[in-house]
Amino acid sequence: MAVTEQQAPAATAGMSSRDQADQPASLVVRFGPDQPLVLDSGGRIDHLQIGYQTYGTLDGNRANAILVCHALTGDQHAANRNPVTGKPGWWDMMIGPGKPIDTDRYFVICANVVGSCMGTTGPASTNPATGRPYGLDLPVITVRDMVRAQAMLLDHLGIESLFSVAGGSLGGMQVLQWAASYPERVFSALPLAAGARHSSQNIAFHEVGRQAIMADPEWRNGRYLEAGTSPRKGLAVARMAAHITYLSDEALHRKFGRNLQDRDKPTFGFDADFQVESYLRHQGSSFVDRFDANSYLYVTRAMDYFDLAAEHGGRLANAFKGSRTRFCVASFTSDWLFPTSESKTVVRALNAAGASVSFVEIESDRGHDAFLLDEPELFSTVRGFLSSAAEARGIR
Amino acid sequence: MNAHTQTFLPGHARVDHLAIAELVTRGSRVLDVGSGDGQLLKLLEETRRVDGRGIEISQKGVNECVARGLSVVQGDADTDLVDYPDDAFDYVILSQTLQATHRPRLVVEQMLRIGRKAIVSVPNFGHWRIRLYMLFRGRMPVTRSLPESWYETPNIHFCTIRDFVELCKEVDARIEKATALRADGTRLHFNAPWWLWNLFGQQAVFLLSR
Numbered sequence: 001m002a003v004t005e006q007q008a009p010a011a012t013a014g015m016s017s018r019d020q021a022d023q024p025a026s027l028v029v030r031f032g033p034d035q036p037l038v039l040d041s042g043g044r045i046d047h048l049q050i051g052y053q054t055y056g057t058l059d060g061n062r063a064n065a066i067l068v069c070h071a072l073t074g075d076q077h078a079a080n081r082n083p084v085t086g087k088p089g090w091w092d093m094m095i096g097p098g099k100p101i102d103t104d105r106y107f108v109i110c111a112n113v114v115g116s117c118m119g120t121t122g123p124a125s126t127n128p129a130t131g132r133p134y135g136l137d138l139p140v141i142t143v144r145d146m147v148r149a150q151a152m153l154l155d156h157l158g159i160e161s162l163f164s165v166a167g168g169s170l171g172g173m174q175v176l177q178w179a180a181s182y183p184e185r186v187f188s189a190l191p192l193a194a195g196a197r198h199s200s201q202n203i204a205f206h207e208v209g210r211q212a213i214m215a216d217p218e219w220r221n222g223r224y225l226e227a228g229t230s231p232r233k234g235l236a237v238a239r240m241a242a243h244i245t246y247l248s249d250e251a252l253h254r255k256f257g258r259n260l261q262d263r264d265k266p267t268f269g270f271d272a273d274f275q276v277e278s279y280l281r282h283q284g285s286s287f288v289d290r291f292d293a294n295s296y297l298y299v300t301r302a303m304d305y306f307d308l309a310a311e312h313g314g315r316l317a318n319a320f321k322g323s324r325t326r327f328c329v330a331s332f333t334s335d336w337l338f339p340t341s342e343s344k345t346v347v348r349a350l351n352a353a354g355a356s357v358s359f360v361e362i363e364s365d366r367g368h369d370a371f372l373l374d375e376p377e378l379f380s381t382v383r384g385f386l387s388s389a390a391e392a393r394g395i396r
Numbered sequence: 397m398n399a400h401t402q403t404f405l406p407g408h409a410r411v412d413h414l415a416i417a418e419l420v421t422r423g424s425r426v427l428d429v430g431s432g433d434g435q436l437l438k439l440l441e442e443t444r445r446v447d448g449r450g451i452e453i454s455q456k457g458v459n460e461c462v463a464r465g466l467s468v469v470q471g472d473a474d475t476d477l478v479d480y481p482d483d484a485f486d487y488v489i490l491s492q493t494l495q496a497t498h499r500p501r502l503v504v505e506q507m508l509r510i511g512r513k514a515i516v517s518v519p520n521f522g523h524w525r526i527r528l529y530m531l532f533r534g535r536m537p538v539t540r541s542l543p544e545s546w547y548e549t550p551n552i553h554f555c556t557i558r559d560f561v562e563l564c565k566e567v568d569a570r571i572e573k574a575t576a577l578r579a580d581g582t583r584l585h586f587n588a589p590w591w592l593w594n595l596f597g598q599q600a601v602f603l604l605s606r
Contacts, residue, residue: 328462329469347469348479356449359469360458377455384463391465 003156004030017084017117017290018225021133022126024051024112024119025083026076029156037114037121037149040305043139047128050153051119052076052111055095056103058159064395065159066101066386067150068110069167069174071372072242072299073291075118078110079103084118084290093374100383105395106163113174114149115141115298123294124225136222141298143170143306147177151185163393164386166190168371169338170299173198173306176346179327180308180319188326188389190382193335193371195342196316196349197307202337205245206300209238213293222294235293236284243283248334248367252276309349316349323350326392327357328385330371330378337368358385409439411581412517415601416489419515419573420444424486427451427511429473429503430493434461437468449485451476474498477506485511492599494518494560495551505567508606514569517601520576522556522594541579541598557594564604573603 005028031037033046053076058065068078068091079095081088095101095108112120115138127134154162165178165186172194179189198206213219216234224230244252256276260266263273272278312318327350331343340361350357362377364370371378409417413436420426422444428437431450434457440446450468452458461468469476473490474497488511490503495518497503507514519541520526529537536546544551555563557576564571576584576597584593593600 326467344479351449351469351479351484352481354484356467357469358458358462358467359471360455360462361470363455377459381459381462384459388463388465 003032003035005156017292018124020051020084020118021122021124021292022049022119024076026051026053026112026119028052028119029153031152031156035152037145037152039139039145040142041139045114045121045139047121048114048149048152049119049121049125050111050114050149052109052153053078053080054110055079055108056106058107058157059395062159063161063393064105064163064390065107065109065154065157066164066166067154067162067178068095068101068108069150069165069171069178070110070113071167071169071171072303073287073296074171075116076110076112076120077118079108085286090372094379094382100379101166101386102383105390106386109153109157109159111150111153113141113146113170113299113302115146115295115302117292117295120149122292123222123298124292133225135225135294138294138298140305141302143173143177143302144181144311146302147174147181150174150178151182154185161185161187163395164188164190164389166192166382167194168192169194169368170303172338173303176308176319177306179323179325180312183320183323183325186325187393188328188385190328190330190385191343191346192330192378193332193338193343193368194346195338196309196319196346197342198303198305199342202245203304205242205337206304208241209300210297212237212241213296219293222297224293230288231293232285232288235288235291235296236281238296239287239291240280240284243280245337246367246369248336248365250334250365251367254365255279316345317352320350320353320355323353323355325355326385326389327355328381329357329359330381331359331361332364332366332368332370332375333361334365335368335370410435411577412491412599412601413439415575415577415583416440416491416515416517417443419601419603420446420487420489423447425449425484427480427485427488429477429488429490429507430496431461431466431468432457434464434466434468436489436491437461437466438464441466473503477503477510480506480510482509483512487511487513487515489515491515491517492519495553495555497553500553500555501563501567504563504569504604508567508569508604512605513572514604515601516560516604517599518555518557518560519551519599520557520594520597521554522558523598524595525579527595557597557600558590560600560602561590564602569604569606571602572605574600576600 172191175191213234216231219231309316331340488507576593
């Protein structure tokens with residue numbers, strides 16, 4: 001059989017992240033070699049597996065589906081308790097009954113991206129050809145590949161056209177890629193805290209993270225899983241560096257200032273004297289328990305390669321030519337990873353293409369991560385935009 | 397922009413909005429610069445079936461527009477009009493906002509580049525009440541339609557109807573139509589001379605072309 005579908009085992013907190021790659025605690029679909037995922041790199045995945053979750057009910061016309069796209073280290077568990085961390089879903093505040101992405105009205109789908117490690121084929125998945133984890137044998141993945149895989153999932157689910165595609169950061173890149181690759185399948189699009197390309201500075205930060213992982217001897221040229229180990233120190237450092245870029249100077253200062261951690265005076269040593277150091281170390285060490293180091297290499301690489309204008313002859317407006325999709329773009333004032341200028345570039349291109357676009361810059365001092373947090377202005381924007389789009393599409 | 401000098405007819409659309417709507421051809425493409433809470437765009441979509449877009453400087457205004465189903469981007473008329481391609485719209489509208497821009501001349505020029513036609517409504521600083529106010533009190537006028545003191549008002553570039561007509565000449569804009577409205581919303585006679593409009597019009601609406 002070309003496609004097999006599996007029901008979700010009951011998600012219980014504390015499941016090992018290692019198990020999730022092949023046997024996720026979510027819905028999962030497996031495609032056979034007759035439906036390979038052909039990749040931008042020229043490679044292909046013959047046994048594609050996609051781990052995904054759904055919320056709400058698909059209506060009779062199959063018109064109310066919203067695809068939610070996750071960010072770099074996110075997963076399909078957008079609005080349910082995460083089986084590995086036991087924490088609420090990463091967009092729990094946004095998705096649910098009566099919430100801005102209202103599951104009483106819409107059918108929400110969230111799929112783990114290709115290259116990640118929570119049930120969709122990635123470097124930690126078992127390569128059916130060898131019986132070992134893919135490791136670096138997996139071809140390099142792009143954002144367009146991720147979106148192609150999602151389109152295969154929608155075909156499998158019998159959803160021809162999406163009411164909306166929404167996501168922040170890498171999720172927002174996927175939203176833009178969806179609108180460019182499958183304009184006829186996207187009625188509305190919400191790219192948040194994102195841009196049409198990864199900037200040089202962002203590539204630089206990612207490179208620091210990757211080098212930290214690869215410099216860890218436990219990385220073993222990507223073959224650590226067979227050795228029963230992992231480059232924990234390298235991955236933790238990668239996460240620490242990246243985490244700083246998700247916040248802002250103001251947010252860090254408000255939260256920690258120069259406060260000392262459990263002590264009255266500095267130790268004149270290299271312990272975590274400052275609260276901010278202790279916080280970052282915690283972010284790093286808790287991250288390695290839930291994320292695969294090679295996946296971090298693959299997904300950051302996918303973001304680095306993302307450049308929607310380059311795909312369209314260097315002119316971003318060409319990516320959206322003739323688009324009938326309604327766009328709502330949002331950025332945050334203190335986001336220095338995807339600053340407002342990146343969103344404005346997208347808005348300008350959409351205007352030049354004559355597309356229907358709304359844009360709002362939301363005042364927040366919480367940096368890039370603001371799209372994941374309790375931001376009332378974001379919620380009201382998303383709610384208002386989706387409601388009016390639903391009216392136009394005849395969704396009750 | 398929160399720079400409106402408005403005359404509301406209770407329960408109805410603003411008179412200047414109605415005057416603008418009359419100038420817009422059905423089904424045309426429209427950009428409303430300074431769309432506020434989206435009243436005018438909504439009116440144009442409902443009564444003229446336009447394909448409408450807006451620019452609004454305040455986040456609150458943009459959110460209200462988005463919730464109404466309007467396509468509005470947060471931006472500034474002074475800096476963001478340059479981003480739009482030539483001839484992108486049939487009409488570019490600036491309703492009661494010109495006096496709050498930093499560079500009114502540039503804004504009008506940009507409007508006529510982006511749109512085949514421009515519609516501008518301006519409050520008239522040459523109105524007789526304002527002239528009398530200044531003549532007798534010797535101070536910058538604070539009236540019901542211009543309620544802020546000079547140091548608080550966002551309106552930094554006031555002009556009279558005749559001043560605006562002069563600006564149109566400066567930028568080689570052709571005035572295709574013009575309407576002057578009295579304080580009570582009634583219109584001055586179409587054939588009245590400029591000096592009469594300038595004295596009795598509280599505001600004027602202009603349809604311009606290149």
